Amino acid sequence: MTEASETRSAVQEAPGASPSRLRRLMRHVPLIAPVLLFAVPCWVLLYGGQNWPLPATLFGTGLFVLGLVGMPFAMARGHGRRQQDRAAIVGDTLLGASWVLFTWSVLLGVLLRLALTVAGVGEGQDRARIVTWAVLGVTAVLLGWGYAEARRVPRVRRLEVRLPRLGPGLDGFRVALITDTHYGPLDRARWSARVCETVNGLEADLVCHTGDIADGTAERRRAQATPLGTVRAARARVYVTGNHEYYSEAQGWVDLMDELGWEPLRNRHLLLDNGGDTLVVAGVDDVTAESSGLAGHRAHLAGALQGADPDLPVLLLAHQPKFVDQAAAAGIDLQLSGHTHGGQIWPFHHLVRLDQPTVAGLSHHGARTLLYTSRGTGFWGPPFRVFAPSEITLLVLRSPQRSASS
Structure with missing residues (x-):
């Protein structure tokens, strides 16, 4: 908040x-x-x-x-x-x-x-x-x-996202997004496994987790998080920290996700190529990272993009939607975020709007930046979701060049 x-x-x-x-x-x-x-x-x-x-x-x-x-x-x-x-x-x-x-x-x-x-x-x-x-x-x-x-396994929300700078070779690139799993006091190991099975059924090229894995340390919630190691992606599985990691030994979660085969994008990027075209996939630590006092943790967009060709399209992972101000200033094409839970229990979304630019869905910011805010895959604290359903998101990236020729 x-x-x-x-x-x-x-x-x-x-x-x-x-x-x-x-x-x-x-x-x-x-x-x-x-x-x-x-x-x-x-x-x-x-x-x-x-x-x-x-x-x-x-x-x-x-x-x-x-x-x-x-x-x-x-x-x-x-x-x-x-x-x-x-x-x-x-x-x-x-x-x-x-x-x-x-x-x-x-x-x-x-x-x-x-x-x-x-x-x-x-x-x-x-x-x-x-x-x-x-x-x-x-x-x-x-x-x-x-x-x-x-408590149910979230429904899959599918949408196509047109990125003007996306090359035709990447048209149809499939991005699965989970976030805010919040493994916690209620043991959800079986739920976690079923979520991962659902993600695998999407046959995504890229799978992203935008933070708030759990409430508690990695050692304490390991059993619930372990199924994340079964997630499959054709190209990469990437992860960024959320604010709740910084309440419970964030580095432990970074290390566990790395152990499970995910790539923690801590202020860095990777390049994904297909059909002669390239997509920059970047990630930043949560905006609360620096105030946590944990050495080396902070949200640093310039560091995440260092060495990347400025003419390439950029997909950015940032836990909180409010980071979109920096993303728009840098000309990011698409930012993926969570954090809001869509309000989780109505009408709490009105309070969320006091802190975040958006609560859920796709929104436009600046000259070309799109922001997708997930309502989250799990729940925080109270085991209720009222008029704010959870989701697993499948975003299909579309290139204007391919669309024009088809």
């Missing part, structure tokens, strides 16, 4: 407000957000005029208080120094469930109540209870569906 440096800059430049006061407010956001996630649904479902029997009200309130206390505790034990996977699963699940419940408590608590009032349906208590059951029903359905969406 928004980098710390950007937050500090916004605080310093905010007009008409005391920087120190804003800093104090920002410090309280991690405390305020969980309270709102549980307090708003609690009020809408239990105290919005329903007049439930006292035992039911007390029981429901107790559940919300338990969630409010339990979620941060489980998250701290699961993702903090202890790294307890079972606690992480509980905390992540509570986070996702509370977000969905909060969203629909707000929407239905206002819109449905208003619609019922306008339609003259029910009196105060009856109307409030209709809203309660509607919120609970919608939340239950979305969580069940969202869990199934998160």
